[in-house]
Amino acid sequence: MRKRRFPVILIGLAVAGWLASCSVVQKGADILAESGKISESDRQSIVKTSETLRSTFADITEEEEYYIGRSVAALILSHYPVYENEALTSYINTIGQAVVFSSARPEIYAGYHFLILDTDEVNAMAAPGGFIFVSKGLLRRCANEEMLAAVLAHEVGHVCAKHGLQSIKKSRLIDAFRLIGTEAAQRYGPDELAQLTSIFEGVLGDIVEKLIERGYDRKFEHEADSMAITCAASTGYAPQGLSGFLETMIGDSSAVSEKGWFRTHPSPEDRLEKIKKDPASLKALPGEEPVRTKRFQQSLAGLM
Template sequence: MRSLRSAAVFTLFLGGLAGAHGCASFEQVAKAGTSFARSQGVVTETQAQSIVKTTSAVAKTFEDITPEQEYYIGRTVGAVIVSRYKPYANAEANNYLNLLGQTLAQASDRPETFGGYHFLILDSGEINAFAAPGGLIFVSRGMLRLCRSEDAVAAVLAHEIGHVQLRHGLQSIDKSRLTQALTTIAAESAKTMGSKEIADLTRAFEGSITDITATMINNGYSRSFEREADAAAVSILSRVGYDPEGLVAMLGEMEKNLKPGGLDFAKTHPSPKSRIDDIRSLNVGGKAARVVAARQARFHKALGNI
């Protein structure tokens, strides 16, 4: 009972301090709060240390990664992907994908990234697609073969653009690794980096790349991230004028074609059926996909033999 009350008094103190300082940063509040509590014997020295540490950790998140750093992370994540999956070097198909993808990216909430959006087809029969941080997007031939229309390809790309826009890749970096790296960067920012700092940062960089690629290729994002990317896709598609039903149609194809136990979308994504249910809950309406002849013609010309 006594310790409970002390804890309550301590929290009250934190609240009071925050009130007195207006919108002072939480970190400052926690620091001052812990030194007060320590002098009152409410928390031990070690506990105080750990509170200060955790709040500093909270203060540094993926949001502190600058667009320029995101760009370098994305380049390497992309390089790991194209080293694992061979690119499909068909200029006409890749040009079409870039034209469509760029059109969609401009309608997203984050049309401009440090190095811009770029799209590439992977020469793989797997049903797969990846979005590296900053806007490098990869789609497998297997995935494109499931697409029956431009609207369906647009749906796949819009979902990946959603992951970039929401910076899901960066959020799979281990938090303590990120905090450490960002702290090194901040501490050294007044000076030119020496070789030791570069070596430290390269280790943190390697770790970050592994965290992201392991999530993208092996483990998959959480269902809530996928739901967010689908919601972003629906809004991008509607803004451009594509039928958001294209996403539902595409998921229907996946439902039919994904093999249970497969190492592709079957492994890294929630079941297409549950994604369709989530999209339905967004109330996008259920009109049938409109087939526009000119769209269908250019889709077949570019991807007909994929």
């Protein structure tokens, strides 16, 4: 009987640990200490063990993600000029926000922002922290609002799933976390700052290399496609937006240029094959809506 009780208690402990939150544990420990049920040292050790250490990309804080994203965005903008068109930028940001509201992570540190790159290359990129870019070349490929919304939802998906942050080399993160340490001081000393800046440069390099040169792992692209279909459909767009856009890229003569999406993404055929199997793409939703296509054409009129 006694032998049986031991594993049950262990499981109970594990479940309890998993269920509760730090603040909850802290409060409970405080109450027990106040009522004299546990000693002050017991209270402290319970509260201490309730804090976990940082070890992976998932432990990067929202604010850190924002600062990494700012610099990644600045590096992207040093490769591409901006297409300045206030009305079109506002239109794209409005679709973007509508899509964000239905996404898996609508609230991030400084919100999502979208900008148009002045290049004929077909390209779209998302830096961590919600800095999203679409090229003029890509916009010209979209035939309607459904396609554009799907592309934006794909990029929002990369941010939601933190694909950029997952591209950072693990050893670099471990070095950074060790260096950041536990000191309460809010400002770094010169040596510490120099080391941290050099790690920061490495972090930016890891992400920008994936975004501009090599592309993400195929599984990340397929995941972003799947998230895009679900997200665009929840916003109310016809689920065929993404497949419609990918079809325009099949057999494209600019594919040989190996630029932009042709360089950094799996082939459109491969992506379409995966999308077909996605249950969300089969959802019975209304199709393309004429009123949306009309406003899309009006917004992009000057671009053609």
